[in-house]
Amino acid sequence: MATKFTAKPDELSKIDHKPPKKGWMDTPAEFKEHTFCWGAKGKNLNIVDFPNARDWSPAEEDWKLPENWQEIVLEGIKDRLGKYRSFKLFMDICVRCGACADKCHFFIGGGDPKNMPVLRAEILRSIYRKYFTASGKMLGKIAGARELTLDVLKELWYYYYQCTECRRCSVFCPYGIDQAEITMMGRELTNLLGLNTDWISGPVANCYMKGNHLGLEPHTITSSVEFFLDDIETITGIRIKPTFNRKGAEILFVTPSGDLFADPGTYTAMGYLMLFHELGLDYTWSTYASEGGNFGFFTSNEMAKRLNAKIYAEAKRLGVKWIIGGECGHMWRVINQYMDTWNGPADFLEEPVSPITGTKFENAKSTKMVHIAEFTADLIKNGKLKLDPARNDRLKVTWHDSCNTARGMGILDEPRYVLRNVCNHFYEMPEDTIREKTFCCGSGTGLNASENMELRMRGGFPRANAVKYVRDNYGVNMLANICAIDRATLNALMEYWAPDVSVCGLHELVGNALVMTGEKERTQDLRLEPLHGKEAEE
Amino acid sequence: MPMMDFQGKQIEVDDDGYIINLDDWSKELAVQVASQEGITLTDAHWEVINFLRDYYKQYQIAPMIKILVKEIGKAMGPEKGNTKYLYELYPGGPAKQACKYAGLPKPTGCV
Numbered sequence A: 001m002a003t004k005f006t007a008k009p010d011e012l013s014k015i016d017h018k019p020p021k022k023g024w025m026d027t028p029a030e031f032k033e034h035t036f037c038w039g040a041k042g043k044n045l046n047i048v049d050f051p052n053a054r055d056w057s058p059a060e061e062d063w064k065l066p067e068n069w070q071e072i073v074l075e076g077i078k079d080r081l082g083k084y085r086s087f088k089l090f091m092d093i094c095v096r097c098g099a100c101a102d103k104c105h106f107f108i109g110g111g112d113p114k115n116m117p118v119l120r121a122e123i124l125r126s127i128y129r130k131y132f133t134a135s136g137k138m139l140g141k142i143a144g145a146r147e148l149t150l151d152v153l154k155e156l157w158y159y160y161y162q163c164t165e166c167r168r169c170s171v172f173c174p175y176g177i178d179q180a181e182i183t184m185m186g187r188e189l190t191n192l193l194g195l196n197t198d199w200i201s202g203p204v205a206n207c208y209m210k211g212n213h214l215g216l217e218p219h220t221i222t223s224s225v226e227f228f229l230d231d232i233e234t235i236t237g238i239r240i241k242p243t244f245n246r247k248g249a250e251i252l253f254v255t256p257s258g259d260l261f262a263d264p265g266t267y268t269a270m271g272y273l274m275l276f277h278e279l280g281l282d283y284t285w286s287t288y289a290s291e292g293g294n295f296g297f298f299t300s301n302e303m304a305k306r307l308n309a310k311i312y313a314e315a316k317r318l319g320v321k322w323i324i325g326g327e328c329g330h331m332w333r334v335i336n337q338y339m340d341t342w343n344g345p346a347d348f349l350e351e352p353v354s355p356i357t358g359t360k361f362e363n364a365k366s367t368k369m370v371h372i373a374e375f376t377a378d379l380i381k382n383g384k385l386k387l388d389p390a391r392n393d394r395l396k397v398t399w400h401d402s403c404n405t406a407r408g409m410g411i412l413d414e415p416r417y418v419l420r421n422v423c424n425h426f427y428e429m430p431e432d433t434i435r436e437k438t439f440c441c442g443s444g445t446g447l448n449a450s451e452n453m454e455l456r457m458r459g460g461f462p463r464a465n466a467v468k469y470v471r472d473n474y475g476v477n478m479l480a481n482i483c484a485i486d487r488a489t490l491n492a493l494m495e496y497w498a499p500d501v502s503v504c505g506l507h508e509l510v511g512n513a514l515v516m517t518g519e520k521e522r523t524q525d526l527r528l529e530p531l532h533g534k535e536a537e538e
Numbered sequence B: 001m002p003m004m005d006f007q008g009k010q011i012e013v014d015d016d017g018y019i020i021n022l023d024d025w026s027k028e029l030a031v032q033v034a035s036q037e038g039i040t041l042t043d044a045h046w047e048v049i050n051f052l053r054d055y056y057k058q059y060q061i062a063p064m065i066k067i068l069v070k071e072i073g074k075a076m077g078p079e080k081g082n083t084k085y086l087y088e089l090y091p092g093g094p095a096k097q098a099c100k101y102a103g104l105p106k107p108t109g110c111v
Helices: A042-047 A069-083 A085-092 A105-110 A117-132 A134-143 A150-160 A168-172 A179-191 A198-210 A218-236 A265-279 A301-318 A330-342 A372-381 A403-409 A413-422 A453-459 A461-474 A484-497 A506-513 B027-036 B043-059 B065-076 B083-089 B096-102
Strands: A251-254 A283-285 A322-325 A369-371 A397-399 A478-481 A502-505 B003-006 B009-012
Touching: A042 A198, A069 A085, A069 A117, A069 A179, A085 A117, A085 A179, A105 A453, A105 A461, A117 A134, A117 A150, A117 A179, A150 A179, A168 A179, A168 A403, A179 A301, A198 A301, A218 A265, A218 B043, A218 B065, A251 A301, A265 A372, A265 A484, A265 A502, A265 A506, A301 A322, A301 A330, A322 A330, A322 A372, A330 A369, A330 A403, A369 A372, A372 A413, A372 A506, A397 A413, A413 A506, A453 A461, A453 A484, A461 A484, A478 A484, A478 A506, A484 A502, A502 A506, B003 B027, B027 B096, B043 B065, B043 B083, B043 B096, B065 B083
Parallel strands: A251 A283, A251 A322, A322 A369, A397 A478, A478 A502
Antiparallel strands: B003 B009
16 A cells, blocks of 8 residues: 655755666666556446456556557557557657757656656657567667567556656757657557556546546536635625526636636636626536546547547537637647547537627637637737736736646747736746746646655656746745646645745636626635735734 | 455455445444544544535535535534644545545545
């Protein structure tokens, strides 16, 4: 059974980047406690009809694989080489220049050479060469090829569940090799053998059955929202009445279920509710399409497609015109880069037009889903919101660009524009750690479990280090972002590396600053803490 | 699958020690699990455990801590409706530790 992760920051920050003496092919993966997640449960794999459904543990010698597991993996590679040109290309073109090597947060914070993106990719390329290239078949190791043994499979598993598909390395690759695509293929192969993690397969099964990762039932969702409405009434004196599953609404709103059931995401959810109420927006929540995130995406493209379909099925059922999506990270990579060819184009919906400003969201022409940061930035730009940024004066805010929204769809300036309008103290982290070059939280792609805490703290180290810099230099005490995994994981990261910095979503700050029609004088923020200058009245 | 010995029977638990089949739960089991972590269950502990079990029965999930705080405050009085009080009872965290004794699945927080 699990032991507690107790290593202190000064211990973990002594990072050894010296490679082992033996060559990488002769150094098998060592499964260190606190660096990997528990294995999937058979019942969860069964729910989505995944192969080799059984309970398994990565730490055990016997992975309970089918007899012909090699054949399954090789057939899986062949199939994907035919299906995805990107995969074939990325297997062939790397010249191993090493530009990516020191760009990965796991390598920076951990020092394991196999976390250099180039070497992580070589794990899969070596198998590819052995079975799918003439040179590898003939020359073997000299040509960088090797047989697919059980040790090689275990190495592939260990390191492909130590990549968060953040794509920072790709920004620096002269060929533009997308490591995330390689990791995705590697993970697909492990799923052919039932080798997923509990933390990923549990939410996938939940989402497939109940519509969201947490497995929230419809009455649990509505009771949670009622709880937020009580707090909003306490703060503003206004009772909001949102609707659920309402046919004929103009807009469907979809956000990650974490916003409904885990702090500090819940404060962000309060911000959405307040904003939409103030606008008088004709919108509805859904208890069926109740998840913006998509853990299927960390499993296989097919599984991601199956989960994504639900959002559009619900939009069709309710007869809405278009969709607003909440603050989520990988949800947007799925929507922006994959959805259109999986389940789209969503022709039964209308091209999104803001009913408040008349702005046509050209970028969402095909997917029909608009990011809430764009929606709100457009409202502010058109002078449609009355804002009092002084209500956030208690906070000195910095901005974490979430990998998927920043690198995956270029949402860089909209949230900053919103931030500058809703708070008075905003400080950027150093240039090499933000925007396209942002550092990952270290816990994306379903690595946000608790049993792999060392991995998370190591992977999040570069991000935390940049936060520590603005904390020490400008007194920053709030790390804002637009991703539910960030909101769930950065708290632990800050406690570990940069104490005294809290975490919030963008729309929590919007909710604080928003001056609502008929509201009472505010003395508390959305966390029910006294506003700056109002402490004495408490 | 890890097992836990209880009154001469083997009970299935997950990797973190939470019971798998919620029907395996009994008050005696809660007492044993708590004592293994050095906690003696008092009436105050049971108030929380009972609330968690009732909540789970209704919603099929463990409550958020802030709901727990508010509801405990409503039912047991404002002096108990705060995080400090709950952390004194359950130093390992009212969500994680109390859910374990209450026989609920491990709270997932956010995914």
